[in-house]
Amino acid sequence: EVQLEESGGGLVRPGGSLTLSCAASGFTFSGYNMNWVRQAPGKGLEWVSSINSRSNYIFYADSVKGRFTISRDNAKKSLYLQMNSLRVEDTAVYYCARDADRGYGPDLDSWGQGTRVTVSS
């Protein structure tokens, strides 16, 4: 069974930093592209960042570019999101999601349960 489990969320002051982790199991993690998607309270889904299986293609939403860094460790079957210069508007539940990569662009077929990040003074 495919499982993704996020951790690392919490309360942080504006301007602070936080690193999220996503532990994968039940599939060959090194063979899949991965994504972070967030959802602000009461709002819709917002794609944040993606990384391919070899970490040589990385993309960010404009809203986080220059502040967030996505990375992965295939040996540890883990995905990360380093978040710096956090803003109140970064408050959200952050999900990691697997790209099924069936040839029609990224379709996210497995998701973690999410980790909550609150940016507040």
Added chain:
Amino acid sequence: DIQMTQSPSSLSASVGDRVTITCRASQSIDNYLNWYQQKPGKAPKLLIYAASSLQSGVPSRFSGSGSGTDFTLTISSLQPGDFATYYCQQSYITLLSFGGGTKVEIK
């Protein structure tokens, strides 16, 4: 960037109703369109990929259609577990984007 617009933003329907949700892209995305279902407090679940392909394990009452800029998600006979929020997502360009969501509520 590609903007995705869903309509309606919410709807009320009864069990057994046929429900149609529309998603429009700001430019042509061929069939690079996916649909997700999200229930309160839960992660999204993939329903449809490549505009019309049913994800494994998803009931056949869900179907998707469309190409280019206009897409629809149809639930042929609404079931109690289908009351949720539905999102479309374009996968045409690497910077992914989601529609604003359609909340399906009980009438």
